Amino acid sequence: MKRLVQITLISLAAASLSGCSTISSTWNSWFGSDKDKPAALETLSGPATGRLLWSSRGNDITFPLSIATPGDRFVVASTDGSVRALAAADGRELWRGDAGAKLLAGVGSDGRFAAVVNRDNELVVLDNGKVAWKKALPTPVVAAPLVAGERVFALTLDRQVLAYDVLDGRKIWELKRPGEPLTLAKAGVLTSYKDTLIVGQGARLAGVDPVNGQLRWEASVATPRGTNEVERLADLVGPAVRQGDLICARAFQSSVGCVNAERGSALWNRIVGGTNGIGADEQVVVAGDASDRLSAWKLSNGDLAWSADQFQRRKLSAPVLLNKQVLVGDFEGQVHLLDRETGKTRSRIATDGSPVAVIALQGETALVATKNGGLFAIKAE
DSSP states (O other): OOEEEEEEOTTOSSOEEEESEEEEEEOOOTTSSGGGSOOOOOOOOSOOSEEEEEEEEOOOOOSOBOOBOOTTEEEEEOTTSEEEEEETTTOOEEEEEEOSSOEEEEEEESSSEEEEEETTOEEEEEETTEEEEEEEOSSOOOSOOEEETTEEEEEOTTOOEEEEETTTOOEEEEEOOOOOSEEEOSOOOEEEETTEEEEEETTEEEEEOTTTOOEEEEEESOOOOSSSTTTTOOOEEEEEEEETTEEEEEETTTEEEEEETTTTEEEEEEEOOOOSOOEEOSSEEEEEOTTOOEEEEETTTOOEEEEEOTTTTSOOOOOEEETTEEEEEOTTSEEEEEETTTOOEEEEEEOSSSOEEEEEEETTEEEEEETTSEEEEEEEO
């Protein structure tokens, strides 16, 4: 039986840890003193560089939501177990389903099938909104499952990878790696590159054969440092981003780096704190640090392009990049649009006043999901 331990980690912004021991962190209020108060919003006078296309209302989001973007749609989920597919163009509901219980993780989808994990730690797969099958998972999951190639892939907190047949739930293979002393209870990296499954394994990206679960390559995004297991914790945090042959990701409180997935080799990494996923386009990789200072590095070589500190302590979401702009949300539901070349704020769009949980891209549309269940589709001009 796993031993539960609770400690206070002053230096870690927000993480619960699990592994041979499960550790969850507590921390002081962000706003305990004047120096901890969020930066005031700038006064903006230029023209709007984004507009709201449509909005929709769902239920609260209290789990690490990942929005799937297959084809011409967004597939979203709410804490209560509801799962919906919405047309990216106008927000029209294409189908709706119910996982039957509150959720821990989700959602992954190929457009027809959608996969989530409920609070009974069951992998639930829906076919156009109807529950097709459920499978109990061996250890907890917080990362959204991946649906691809007629299979459903799940990444557990102890970094097992499991593959199931999307039609009937038959387990096809499992990959178990040597256990780390501690693992991070945040959504990890589970994505794909051509015919390779990409998985976060500690501070490394691993390329896995999706047919049989055999390891193809490994490449480090960070080199864990520290005097104890907590300080050396550097698990990769989702979402990772793909640009061409490169997969870029954040190692928790350690660094941001990119790996060439064609060769299976590290390209560059830069030491920077922070706990959220990153954004990228064909020019730059953008990430926030523990104080919500944003930095952009050139995708090709990791050279610093700019840094921006106008959003410090505003509890930023992971950024996304669209039409030469950086979109990032904050704890007040504001979506900020920054110039990709300079990091200067160009405009902002208000949502429903609750924290932005995640922003996802589908073609030329960004979908913003808030903690209160609001969905806001934005076009960056």
